Amino acid sequence: MAKSSSSTASSASPVSATSPASSPALPASYEAALQxxxxxxxxxxxxxxxxDQLLTGYQRGAQLLKFCRDKLEAxxxxxxxLEGTELKPWVQE
Structure with missing residues (x-):
């Protein structure tokens, strides 16, 4: 018995119901992750x-949020x- 593939129906949506092992790679930059x-x-x-796509989307969102927070912390x-041990307020010149 041959199984039919339903990948064509879900390929239009950027959030797909895939297994956690095949999660997309992290973005190249903070800006890309934020977008x-x-x-x-x-x-x-x-x-x-x-x-199922809500759950996958939530998991991806949590991954992207951690990526953004890590970038900001770095x-x-x-x-x-650069400024010593204290963060100084930024003043626009």
């Missing part, structure tokens, strides 16, 4: 996704090194 996260949140809030650490 993907904003689009993902918009799709999740639309209420139009099936339950930049903050670099600023502390």
């Amino acid at each position: 993907e996260l904003e689009g993902l949140v918009s799709r999740l809030e639309s209420g139009q996704l099936p339950l 930049v903050e650490t670099q600023i502390k090194v």
